[in-house]
Amino acid sequence: MAERRIVTGNYAAAYGALLSRVEVIAAYPITPQTFIVEHVSEFVNDGKLDAEYMPVESEHSAMSACVAATATGVRSYTATSSQGLALMHEVLYVAAGLHLPIVMPVVNRTIAAPIGIWCEHNDTMAERDSGWLQCFCENNQEVLDMVVQAYKVAENTKVLLPVMVNLDAFILSHTVEPVEFPDQKDVDEFLPRYDPKHAYLRPKDPMVVGSFASPEYIQEFRYQTEESTQNAKEVIRQVNDEFAEKFGRDYGGAVEEYRMDDAEVALITLGTVSATTRDVVDELRDEGKSVGLVKMRWFRPYPTEIIRDIASRVKALGVYDRAMSFGTGGPSYMDTKSALYGHSTIPVLGFLAGLGGRDVMVKDIRLMFERTLEAAKKDRVEKEVTWIGTRGVQP
């Protein structure tokens, strides 16, 4: 029987690995991911998880070990955050380039300088072109469920790409919430053992994994990664539906729409801000404003078609980002604009708030909606990117 427990996001991320029966774990501690490492070590030492645990010397090594283990033919797992993810940067590209379906929770924390430990998405956003798929979670239940779903998406033979499961530092990682723990038997049925056909290291059937390649071939490898990324869109939907059928939780696939039926404007969000935005949408609806929430769950692959469809139904879109691509705007804002260019002429506004872990308040989100409603009314963008709650800066 599925069991309900009160746990942190980090525990949920670790328990997702246990349920997924990962076989090799390699990890290095960093606040706020540390408890994930501790929990998986406990699972292994208590005999709850039968896996090889490698307490490695760096995140670079953690990802290297996962790449090597998965290339050998077993399911591997690690988790990191911020500086740790940055240190892995070089290895991330190899995981994706070799089509190794590794799953890694990333506890989103600001990257130095200034050094800080609180929530920002600039760690994961720096890796958005690495070939990894990226999903974002709103609560601890979603964290646990997405670790399991991520393996299923990653290991699908049409995809075979690694996945980052993003969870906001402290807001999820260190906050307890009730979470339903699925039965191991059900997860086993949902997620069979990893049995690779495309890449493995077996002396009786030798294969080169990671060959040096010339310009004659590299472009085709890149194209294959693009194809896999595109295929992931359909697979994400299938896995979502299969999960919903088996476990009774339907997340809506790549994007969840909330009160979007007759919405005039919508705010696109990533991560925990989605939860606050739900409340703000309810409040504004009560005040007679027709607003809705577009919770972007999968950022890579970017859900281009879905966003275009949403844009065709509203008069303006606001996009909330918790990271900045300096000189332009938030990454989600830029991708939204680029998806809509040539397909829609509605105003699209970018909003930045909560960088470095500052709280994003109800009033901040109300301001985002106000500005988006105004733009819808005027059918014009007056300010492309608005920084909210910045000392000395008028929003």
Next chain:
Amino acid sequence: MKMKDLPEEDWFVNGHTACPGCGGATVVKIAMKVFGPDTITYFPANCLLVFGGTYPLNSFKVPYLHVLFENSAICAAGISRALKRLGKTDTSVVAFAGDGGTADIGIQALSGAAERNEDIIYVCYDNEAYMNTGIQRSGATPFGAWTTTTPVGSVEAGKGEYKKDIPRIMMAHDAPYVATATLGFIPDLLKKLEKAKNKKGCFRYLQIYAPCPPGWRMDASLGAKISKMVVDTGLWTLYEFEDGKMTINKKPKMTPVEEYTKLQGRFRHLTKENLAALQKYAEDKWRKDQALAEAYS
């Protein structure tokens, strides 16, 4: 295992594109004859990765993995842990890394794997510089040697520092098996490769001297000779460190280092003072290695 017992069959086959006289290629060829078909190999970025085969060609009859430059030891360890899960602990996992990938950028992962006693064989073929990128100095480049980053200029000429002693660092990790070898003493090399292969379930480190004719500005036929001379001069001690016990395998003749340096263009510019410094280094090294062997007897 004797020379004549080596199998005819190769697992690193001809057709690779190494330069004539490449010590690294010879080390890998001999090592693969000893390790045999039940082996999985790992190469970092180095000459071997390139001369071993460019996609879709390949000179290995066993599987190999390449990930990056600085993570050979951890990648080999990752393979070995996965094999443990698959119940295949008989398979040897061997990393073949250059001295640059070992002494410098890869030392963190190497140290971690040694400390955790990962079940791998780590072979460093030591050609004493970054050859793949065009002969740049490494921590393992000897004192005085010309490289493209220690050029012979009017103010400074050659490497100003001494060779980093990686086997000694591995011994400081109390690794179960550490050995040094050269292509000048093949029976000794074969014995060490075989020991490394058969000592299963633990971390094993081999450092094998591997001449690089283009990088050392040396005649391609001199590899074996120079590999003997380096031992005779005391610049390279042949020893084994096994389960805490160190054994020196050959007493050097203490031939003057100049006999050795004069065969290699990389040392051509050395002054009398430089040569005296290198000579002193050889004598000190032999003295220190003896003292270590005594301490670890």
